[in-house]
Amino acid sequence: MDNNNFPGKSQDFIEDAPFEFEEIQPEINTGKKDSIISVRNLSKSYGSKKVLDGVSFDLERGHIIGLLGPNGSGKTSLIKIFTGLINDYSGDVFIDGHRPGVITKAKVAYLPEKTYLASYMTVDDSINYIADFYDDFDKKKAMSMVDVFQLPHKQKVKTMSKGQQEKIQLLLVMCRNAEIYILDEPMGGVDPAARDFILQAILQNRPEGSTILMSTHLIHDIEPVLDSIIMIGHGSLLKQDTTANLTAKGQTINEIFKEVFRNDWEF
Amino acid sequence: MTGNSDKPKNKMGMLLKNDFLASSRVISLIYIVEIIAYVFFMIIKDRGNNRLLALGIVLNFAIPFLLIFVSLFFVIYDFNKSLYSQQGYLTYSLPVTAKQLLGSKMIVYGLWMFVSYAVALFVWGYLASYAEGNENVKMADVALTLFGMPSIAHIKVYLFYYMIMFFVILFSFISMIYFAITASHMRTFQNANFISAVIIFFVCAIIMFVMIAIVDKNIFISFLVYDDGPTKLVIGKKNLEDGVSLPMSPIFYLIIQDIALFFITSSIMKKWINIK
Secondary structure, eight states: OBGGGOSSSOHHHHHTSSSSOOSOOOOOOOSOTTEEEEEEEEEEEETTEEEEEEEEEEEETTOEEEEEOOTTSSHHHHHHHHTTSOOOOEEEEEETTBOSSHHHHHHEEEEOSSOOSOTTOBHHHHHHHHHHHOTTBOHHHHHHHHHHTTOOTTOBGGGSOHHHHHHHHHHHHHTBOOSEEEEESTTTTSOHHHHHHHHHHHHHHOOTTOEEEEEOSOHHHHGGGOSEEEEEETTEEEEEEEHHHHTTTSOOHHHHHHHHHGGGGOO | OOSTTTOOOOOHHHHHHHHHHHHHHHHHHHHHHHHHHHHHHHHHTTSOOHHHHHHHHHHHHHHHHHHHHHHHHHHHHHHHHHHHSTTHHHHTTSSSOHHHHHHHHHHHHHHHHHHHHHHHHHHHHHHHHHHHOHHHHHHHHHHHHHTTOOOHHHHHHHHHHHHHHHHHHHHHHHHHHHHHHHHHTBTTTGGGHHHHHHHHHHHHHHHHHHHHHHHHHHOOEEEEEETTSOEEEEESOOOOSSEEEEEOHHHHHHHHHHHHHHHHHHHHHHHTBOOO
16 A cells, blocks of 8 residues: 555645644554554665565564664665655555654654764754754753763864764764664764764663664674664565574574575675 | 644744754855945945945945845755755654745745845945936936836836846746755656756746746736826736736736645655655
8 A cells, every 4th residue: 555545644644734733643553552663565666676575564662673684675765764754655654653754753863874964063053953843852961961972062063073973963863852763874984982882872861661773784783782673685574583582592693694694695 | 542642843933943044154144245335335425535436336236146146046055955965864854844844945045035135126226326316317207208208106116016026036936946956856867966957947947937928918917006096906908097007917827836836846855855
């Protein structure tokens, strides 16, 4: 079913109002009761290339979930669909019972892999900007974390090092008291010490009961903190389970990943 | 499950505030330059120094052009940058609708363009009145009336009409540019988005001018301004002896076109945009 043809008054209906939100969100079947994200028969193509082909799954509320897959497997596309950046897909996606849109954007704290802050913004500007749009943003905490992260308040983002830019973006995301954190390669392109710092910052600042969906290639670094994993590749869901179940036979997640995707790199 | 408890606050005000702050950083600089040039002219105009006077006139003639072009450039640059560069990851993930994103930019940048245009007209009008002098204007009025030409009062009404018409066209150009930029970021055009944007814009501009010509020839709505004061909007064409008849159908067409482009552009932003 196309996401725009779902019966009933959906997020689309809400967004059709010029500058207002409609009040109505009727009861709809949005997947398993405990799931924070439900995906049903999701497909997404780029031209003739299908990156997601009828994928269905549920992600459990309150878990730290690793979204794993090789390059080009559709991880970022999936994340962009969850965060409302891609809308031309077929199938159904529900975030906490809502289709991706204004309501879900207010619930999801999203860290893209790109530097997204405007070049003219200083650290303080970016904090004020995020505070303006997200009611769950803790500005006091953000200001104190600037000092903990040793970031200069008045320095423009464009003049910062890659590591500093990563820190400010991480700070902006983790100072929200969001229900869901979607982190796209949060540790990509930084040194091992910085990776450890980023992971600790995520774990320490995560509100209790919140869900974290994290895509990464650095499985070894995050394996100890994951509650469950989801592996996608070749347009399909290849594996989904808790880390406890997957590692019960003594294999690490890293080893399972290599096993699942071994054929992709064979001569 | 209901959405009422989940309903986020309307953030249109925050969008307007942040779009205004972002644009004022650049545009306000050129306003400061204009104020300095205007104050400079006011100081030197009665001092009898012809070189400084000439400099003052040239500056006050040129800077308003700059004001309009800088505003226009920024209106295009910032739209593209904030929505379709990496900054789009932030902009599109804000808890606002596509209509709010576009509406905020149209309101803020439309206001900037209007203020820039109004300031330019004010400064040029002041320069013109300074150069002409009141006696010359009176003599010209007598001469025009003798030769059966429109009086100065009628010319002023026409000027006012064309100033409004020019601004409406300017605003329509901004709507078309936003539409062209947005459409060029659909996946179909994304690999050659600059060329696509240029082509889409020119196609829109040609359609606009053809439609204006058709509307102007076939649909008659006139705004009548009588010499003794009253005004009237009428359906049909009317030539006035004791006033001016202004064709309104092109302006109404452009307003309808802008509204249509707003909904089409926001619909594309909502459904078919891919942020790279």
